[in-house]
Amino acid sequence: xxxxxxxxxxxxxxxxxxxxxxxxxxxxxxxxxxxxxxxxxxxxxxxxxxxxxxxxxxxxxxxxxxxxxxxxxxxxxxxxxxxxxxxxxxxxxxxxxxxxxxxxxxxxxxxxxxxxxxxxxxxxxxxxxxxxxxxxxxxxxxxxxxxxxxxxxxxxxxxxxxxxxxxxxxxxxxxxxxxxxxxxxxxxxxxxxxxxxxxxxxxxxxxxxxxxxxxxxxxxxxxxxxxxxxxxxxxxxxxxxxxxxxxxxxxxxxxxxxxxxxxxxxxxxxxxxxxxxxxxxxxxxxxxxxxxxxxxxxxxxxxxxxxxxxxxxxxxxxxxxxxxxxxxxxxxxxxxxxxxxxxxxxxxxxxxxxxxxxxxxxxxxxxxxxxxxxxxxxxxxxxxxxxxxxxxxxxxxxxxxxxxxxxxxxxxxxxxxxxxxxxxxxxxxxxxxxxxxxxxxxxxxxxxxxxxxxxxxxxxxx
Amino acid sequence: xxxxxxxxxxxxxxxxxxxxxxxxxxxxxxxxxxxxxxxxxxxxxxxxxxxxxxxxxxxxxxxxxxxxxxxxxxxxxxxxxxxxxxxxxxxxxxxxxxxxxxxxxxxxxxxxxxxxxxxxxxxxxxxxxxxxxxxxxxxxxxxxxxxxxxxxxxxxxxxxxxxxxxxxxxxxxxxxxxxxxxxxxxxxxxxxxxxxxxxxxxxxxxxxxxxxxxxxxxxxxxxxxxxxxxxxxxxxxxxxxxxxxxxxxxxxxxxxxxxxxxxxxxxxxxxxxxxxxxxxxxxxxxxxxxxxxxxxxxxxxxxxxxxxxxxxxxxxxxxxxxxxxxxxxxxxxxxxxxxxxxxxxxxxxxxxxxxxxxxxxxxxxxxxxxxxxxxxxxxxxxxxxxxxxxxxxxxxxxxxxxxxxxxxxxxxxxxxxxxxxxxxxxxxxxxxxxxxxxxxxxxxxxxxxxxxxxxxxxxxxx
Numbered sequence: 001x002x003x004x005x006x007x008x009x010x011x012x013x014x015x016x017x018x019x020x021x022x023x024x025x026x027x028x029x030x031x032x033x034x035x036x037x038x039x040x041x042x043x044x045x046x047x048x049x050x051x052x053x054x055x056x057x058x059x060x061x062x063x064x065x066x067x068x069x070x071x072x073x074x075x076x077x078x079x080x081x082x083x084x085x086x087x088x089x090x091x092x093x094x095x096x097x098x099x100x101x102x103x104x105x106x107x108x109x110x111x112x113x114x115x116x117x118x119x120x121x122x123x124x125x126x127x128x129x130x131x132x133x134x135x136x137x138x139x140x141x142x143x144x145x146x147x148x149x150x151x152x153x154x155x156x157x158x159x160x161x162x163x164x165x166x167x168x169x170x171x172x173x174x175x176x177x178x179x180x181x182x183x184x185x186x187x188x189x190x191x192x193x194x195x196x197x198x199x200x201x202x203x204x205x206x207x208x209x210x211x212x213x214x215x216x217x218x219x220x221x222x223x224x225x226x227x228x229x230x231x232x233x234x235x236x237x238x239x240x241x242x243x244x245x246x247x248x249x250x251x252x253x254x255x256x257x258x259x260x261x262x263x264x265x266x267x268x269x270x271x272x273x274x275x276x277x278x279x280x281x282x283x284x285x286x287x288x289x290x291x292x293x294x295x296x297x298x299x300x301x302x303x304x305x306x307x308x309x310x311x312x313x314x315x316x317x318x319x320x321x322x323x324x325x326x327x328x329x330x331x332x333x334x335x336x337x338x339x340x341x342x343x344x345x346x347x348x349x350x351x352x353x354x355x356x357x358x359x360x361x362x363x364x365x366x367x368x369x370x371x372x373x374x375x376x377x378x379x380x381x382x383x384x385x386x387x388x389x390x391x392x393x394x395x396x397x398x399x400x401x402x403x404x405x406x407x408x409x410x411x412x413x414x415x416x417x418x419x420x421x422x423x424x425x426x427x428x429x430x431x432x433x434x435x436x437x438x439x440x441x442x443x444x445x446x447x448x449x450x451x452x453x454x455x456x457x458x459x460x461x462x
Numbered sequence: 463x464x465x466x467x468x469x470x471x472x473x474x475x476x477x478x479x480x481x482x483x484x485x486x487x488x489x490x491x492x493x494x495x496x497x498x499x500x501x502x503x504x505x506x507x508x509x510x511x512x513x514x515x516x517x518x519x520x521x522x523x524x525x526x527x528x529x530x531x532x533x534x535x536x537x538x539x540x541x542x543x544x545x546x547x548x549x550x551x552x553x554x555x556x557x558x559x560x561x562x563x564x565x566x567x568x569x570x571x572x573x574x575x576x577x578x579x580x581x582x583x584x585x586x587x588x589x590x591x592x593x594x595x596x597x598x599x600x601x602x603x604x605x606x607x608x609x610x611x612x613x614x615x616x617x618x619x620x621x622x623x624x625x626x627x628x629x630x631x632x633x634x635x636x637x638x639x640x641x642x643x644x645x646x647x648x649x650x651x652x653x654x655x656x657x658x659x660x661x662x663x664x665x666x667x668x669x670x671x672x673x674x675x676x677x678x679x680x681x682x683x684x685x686x687x688x689x690x691x692x693x694x695x696x697x698x699x700x701x702x703x704x705x706x707x708x709x710x711x712x713x714x715x716x717x718x719x720x721x722x723x724x725x726x727x728x729x730x731x732x733x734x735x736x737x738x739x740x741x742x743x744x745x746x747x748x749x750x751x752x753x754x755x756x757x758x759x760x761x762x763x764x765x766x767x768x769x770x771x772x773x774x775x776x777x778x779x780x781x782x783x784x785x786x787x788x789x790x791x792x793x794x795x796x797x798x799x800x801x802x803x804x805x806x807x808x809x810x811x812x813x814x815x816x817x818x819x820x821x822x823x824x825x826x827x828x829x830x831x832x833x834x835x836x837x838x839x840x841x842x843x844x845x846x847x848x849x850x851x852x853x854x855x856x857x858x859x860x861x862x863x864x865x866x867x868x869x870x871x872x873x874x875x876x877x878x879x880x881x882x883x884x885x886x887x888x889x890x891x892x893x894x895x896x897x898x899x900x901x902x903x904x905x906x907x908x909x910x911x912x913x914x915x916x917x918x919x920x921x922x923x924x
Contacts, residue, residue: 106590107677107706108742128568128590128675132704160703165746167704188749210706210742213591213675215569239833241622242594242629244569244672280570280672284627287650371701372834 075145113144173202219314254361537607575606635664681776716823
């Protein structure tokens with residue numbers, strides 16, 4: 001890495017090298033995990049560049065290639081797994097200023113990667129459209145960061161996840177393959193080369209995403225005497241093909257105390273189902289919930305306007321915002337990510353909830369998964385030691401509930417714990433020097449790694 | 463039944479009693495079935511009334527109640543099961559003139575029952591919206607007839623069927639419970655009282671239906687060397703939660719010769735998959751089909767405009783239009799309706815296809831069913847005798863594939879072969895004299911009927 005030569009090559013480009021600002025731009029929400037917090041605390045880049053156009057981006061990338069400077073791409077830095085943290089230092093490529101919405105069509109939008117999800121929707125809503133999927137950090141996350149580092153979220157109850165065919169139409173990426181980097185358009189099966197790759201295989205310079213119809217979604221809170229009741233009702237709602245929902249979450253009685261601003265709509269000792277429904281579907285949700293033994297405690301379209309304005313949206317009680325709300329009250333809390341496979345979702349949920357009790361408050365997100373109803377868990381964990389966390393993970397896996405470990409910063413360990421041959425092969429071509437987000441793709445560093453123990457990038461201490 | 467008194471009570475109302483016209487208005491597409499053709503050939507009403515408003519409709523209904531005249535409601539008469547045929551004579555209530563679209567909102571439409579589906583969409587499309595579901599008789603069927611006599615069709619690949627919560631928002635119905643009939647709004651679980659009831663429990667005077675976004679759907683034909691290849695690929699497409707499809711059908715090599723106007727896009731001896739995809743989803747469909755061994759033989763958005771204009775839409779090759787196209791070529795053909803349950807849909811399809819060969823050409827429609835991928839069969843049958851037809855049905859049921867028998871004119875025999883207690887209880891209240899579409903609800907005539915043999919209404923001969 002030759003930083004002086006890089007600076008000289010980039011003479012006309014605004015670079016940030018104030019260490020405090022560089023460190024700030026080298027961090028994401030990795031502190032959700034006590035493990036990552038310990039491991040990544042001292043990670044920082046040397047420089048930050050924030051291009052405003054694809055041309056400028058290519059110029060910077062080419063100079064970094066020439067001077068062997070690692071490049072870690074950053075959207076808004078709202079990822080939880082250290083995705084955007086530059087383990088090998090070098091340059092952070094901050095795409096926040098490449099934030100234009102370029103074209104809106106019937107059913108799709110073309111945008112620059114740094115565009116904030118909520119800002120995109122503000123523009124598409126004029127045509128009655130909005131993005132299909134977003135994380136709970138909708139108001140701050142960028143579309144490029146979501147595609148590169150996310151997997152689904154709000155909207156997955158209808159559309160499945162980002163990995164599912166059709167949920168990304170096209171990605172335009174810059175490779176890091178020379179002084180004049182290639183630019184490649186990916187679509188169809190090729191999207192897997194760059195989506196959810198943490199920017200290790202290329203830099204997204206443009207995205208084309210499908211749009212869904214925009215509605216004035218109604219937030220609904222339904223209280224249930226038991227977690228089983230809430231989970232069973234949610235599974236029924238999730239399986240109702242004609243019921244237009246945008247999000248569907250369940251939490252148990254240990255979680256609801258963290259929903260402080262929603263306290264008037266929460267019942268002590270009860271589980272809570274949180275639904276975003278299309279206006280014309282809200283009364284069907286209410287009927288079904290009532291028949292399942294639930295009590296509707298809040299319906300946003302029936303609140304006084306001044307009350308409603310003070311409340312966060314229901315999706316900001318779900319996904320990783322559930323964890324965030326708990327963390328704000330109790331910094332010792334962390335979380336896991338699990339899958340409760342069909343059939344008998346509720347049985348698996350209850351078995352694990354009973355086993356761990358207050359140590360692991362239950363949080364479920366219902367989605368469409370491979371053409372059927374799926375149920376993800378994002379349980380809170382009252383953290384004690386890394387050993388106990390590993391034990392909780394093992395118990396889940398022994399019960400047939402896979403864990404997608406949010407306490408790992410590599411692609412493989414947070415995911416399928418195996419080499420993604422498509423991404424690895426593509427990285428060989430698009431990033432021959434291995435300069436893009438080093439340390440995040442285990443297979444690049446060690447193709448025969450066995451995943452029995454956590455992977456540790458050489459710059460980090462155990 | 464006192465027809466003279468009725469005529470005198472309805473002095474101010476235009477009534478049709480020309481026997482030829484009355485007979486024409488007493489028929490639907492019952493002739494799809496050789497069994498129903500024989501049984502219902504001589505069915506006719508005595509009179510036809512075609513009200514233009516709810517007030518006039520209530521006035522007619524009240525007079526019929528007073529004079530004990532049976533009333534059979536008719537939309538466009540495109541049902542296949544004799545739904546709209548007046549087994550006990552009396553009055554046919556033709557709702558074709560109650561066809562106004564009354565209100566279009568974001569996500570829903572309110573219409574009179576006689577409004578033609580395509581006409582509704584012509585009005586909603588200005589706001590980028592269209593009906594979620596329609597039969598293949600989209601250009602001629604009425605919304606009231608569809609709700610009263612249909613179950614799903616085009617759009618079910620995304621939204622499931624009409625019975626699924628959310629696919630009907632509200633039905634306004636007139637009961638036949640006095641000289642001044644009650645009018646009742648049904649929503650939520652109460653919709654089951656009047657939807658798919660063949661007008662036996664009330665007369666629909668207004669419908670409120672959800673709308674989906676309207677796209678310039680792309681018709682795609684994909685040829686596969688084998689039926690198994692086509693069915694397997696279709697199941698993959700059906701399970702892709704992010705892939706926005708409107709219809710998804712498969713037919714085998716015995717069916718494609720009936721698609722005469724599509725002959726240039728059909729390969730002899732091959733199976734055919736027919737897809738309606740959103741424009742931005744079409745290339746994903748093409749990719750997935752190619753990887754599954756299919757050859758894209760037609761894509762409507764790549765045809766010359768003058769060629770495209772001569773072709774029927776892809777959905778007019780599917781659902782009951784498949785049967786219709788075969789019938790036009792070979793009047794001896796009829797059909798069945800089956801369900802191939804999960805798992806191993808393709809295995810069940812192939813087993814039955816191989817068992818019957820040319821006698822029963824395979825036709826599949828993929829849908830969402832109870833929150834997962836479902837596969838209905840509408841196989842063609844080269845009809846010989848009623849005994850053989852019954853045998854074919856029995857063989858399906860022995861293989862675990864239920865048959866919804868389209869050769870029966872009663873609600874129960876075409877459906878679940880059991881009393882619908884909700885509809886029966888509601889009919890007792892809404893139609894105490896049993897004047898609404900007599901003979902169609904077995905449970906009304908004989909609550910303990912055992913369904914071992916076909917039900918025969920007293921006016922009909924065996």
